[in-house]
Amino acid sequence: MRPLPTLLTLALAAAFGGFTATAINAHLDNRAEAAPAAYTIPSAAALPAAVAGQPVPSLAPMLDRVMPAVVSVNTKQVVRVRNPYFNDPFFRRLFPEVPQERINESLGSGVIIDAAEGLVLTNHHVIDNADDVQVTLADGRTVKAEFIGSDADTDVALIRIPTGNLTEIKLGDSAQLRVGDFVVAIGNPFGFSQTVTSGIVSAVGRSGIRGLGYQNFIQTDASINPGNSGGALVNLQGQLVGINTASFNPQGSMAGNIGLGLAIPSNLARDVVDQLVKHGVVVRGTLGIESQNLTQQIAQGLGLTETRGALVTRVLAGSSAAAAGLKPGDVVVSANGQRVDSAQALHNVEGLQPVGSTLTLDVRREGKPLQIKATLKEQARAVTGESLDPRLGGATFVDLPESLRQAGVSGVLVSEVKRGSRAAASGLAQGDVITAATAGEFADLASWRANFQQRPAQLVLRIIRGNGGGQLVMR
Template sequence: MRPLPTLLTLALAAAFGGFVASAINANLDNRAEAAPASLAIPATAALPASVAGQPVPSLAPMLERVMPAVVSVNTKQVVRVRNPYFNDPFFRRLFPEVPQERINESLGSGVIIDAAEGLVLTNHHVIDNADDVQVTLSDGRTVKAEFLGSDRDTDVALIRIPADKLTALPLGDSAQLRVGDFVVAIGNPFGFSQTVTSGIVSAVGRTGIRGLGYQNFIQTDASINPGNSGGALVNLQGQLVGINTASFNPQGSMAGNIGLGLAIPTNLARDVVDQLVKHGVVVRGTLGIEAQNLTQALAQNLGLSEARGALVTRVLAGSGAAAAGIKPGDVVVAANGQRIDSAVALHNVEGLQPVGSALSLDVRRDGKPLQLKATLKEQARAVAGESLDPRLAGATFVDLPETLRQAGDGGVMVSEVKRGSRAANSGLAAGDVIIQSSVGEFADLASWRANFQKPPQQLVLRIVRGNARGDLVMR
């Protein structure tokens, strides 16, 4: 007879084995997809209740408490069908029943985090641009949700449902997660009703993934598939430690499962939710610097042994960095104890801190180590063109979406241009991305605004519009 410890080991391996994650697509398209109605899944063989009189470990008791807090989020968006024939009254008379609009539906997941208030946490991409959001509870009830706010750059959204007898998940401390901890993902993949997959924490603090915003992901090999987005990642105590957001497969979803799932840590989500509840928007802090990556030649000239870190190229006047004594030529190699390998890595750490927080920086100045502490100041969300230069009147400028910034793009985006305004008459349009200008070099909205302290005689903007580039002379 096989010894009891061996049998228990085999039972545990069966209970926790098979942890894989399927990718959404080659470009990390982590949007929740429309999925078919729930299908019945054949039951699999069950483990015995006990082995040699000892109960077999099971996740079932914990899941019975947790699963009622995970909901299905169904969204609808009315999209106008673009067809030039619909603009012709003759064709509209001939074909009056041809639809000029269609409804796009998508299905994701959400987690109830406050039963009394009906607060549901989900992904921004699950409810983005939705005209109607319906939430289906585990007991079958379907209610219309109220949108409270979202943050595109961290992919976190908050909605409220008017329902009673709800079950909420307690928020765990995601900072306590360690590689190797067991976790369970719960959601509605591919339109199936609540589905549970299990795995381990493969990595924490995962960054550097193109196509996503601010990054501090929990990586897990628990399966996270389309429809799982916004669902719960829980520990074995039934505490919410992450919000499932994406899976990664460079070869596309047809390449098979490779076990790379990503979840937003609850500590990050908690900070975003607090701001959404209080203000309806998220306000971030900024150091007020521009930085670039190090090359091997630059590292040698600066007396550094390796080409890693963020080289400070500009410090904005009145910024937190200026007050802390940071100077151009400094190289930031760590922030709050986290290793910094590039300018994007420093920007990522900076963007995850709230306004007023202190950032401890490990700096190399003239090759020598230096520790500085900078307090982050509020980062402007938008800047009106007329406050910069009369030639920009009518335009509003914002920072690039963080998905583009993390991919290495720089510049500012035109969010709005008023019809008939001076900016509109010069040809500027909403959606334009300004990458260069006669006003001087800039990397983001803060440095763009700082450059207008001395308005240029001629204002020329190099813009990207769709796939085309061109220069605009602002008059």
């Protein structure tokens, strides 16, 4: 099998979250020699207070209010050094000082959104797998942070710091943003704390970017660089309209900004925070369908004039789609007024909705327009192998990370395999991605589970493991 596609075109802020503030001094140490005494430094001319009777516009008053709410997030992770010689007692006796562990340190940003509760919003990738998280405030105080919860698929995380003399930023309504609105990014790029860059909103609702999770990004040309992850994107009123998360750069994240920055909308972040505060996890709703992209031939056969939309190929029994009357052969062309060009676009819209929300779907059925309203049901977060088939006993399955789905991979992820279990005996391992099986076609956890209503006589799995793959016969 072919290995997973390598995502080379996106300079993710996931690399930003792993940015280590080293080598900065090497750049700063190239100081000029002191000027000879004979020379004098000219004084800088002061800006006029007003031009033509109007005050000179400045962001300074607004920034004075909001900048104390933007913090540095420093993480430490203990990583065990994998060296086969460490297992040899003779080697360890000869070289007792060789370290078997190292500490990875990284720097990101965060935003205080609730001063009374000490809640700090940041990116999931900034604090992912961290053993210790320290927050440095604008006034120089450094405090230990408590993990509240995070959601990898939207890259949102919530931590708590001790309260007392904190400044917060109020969340604005990101739905009111328009292309051309001025915005300001605040964060800690390359380890430079409390750095401000400005620009405009270049696009809203940006999606379809390979390698990221659920997508509804604000695109801005305000400079976003390594270390900006989790920082604030504010409007001119000082309201938080986005969380800076990524920068698109074909040359790699460390090449710096080229004016293509991405931020998570504040409305999406607010929904995720509400769930994290209440439950510690994010529970998503699901339609309970499988879909595929249209081809020109299929579109013509269905009487459609455009080759766009998500073609429904399967409606799971008992799902919200089934209750709403959606049928195989329907083509979804928009959801909640948002244009749907592909199956992935529909999946993205669906994944951004909470349980109990209603999706208004514009559908083409046999070439005729139809509108269907579906109330999303909770999707299972994990399924045990025992509940599906005895041959899968000891394994636990979850949906793939959304970043893999955006990269074109479909299937389910093996999150755990118990030692000595039947699944382990057949060779199934934690981290395997199951892309096909003799139980039937499936795209996600819901359809994977539905396929086992009738157990196959022989169960063969096609898997991806690391950069390779193969088949497993489950016994």
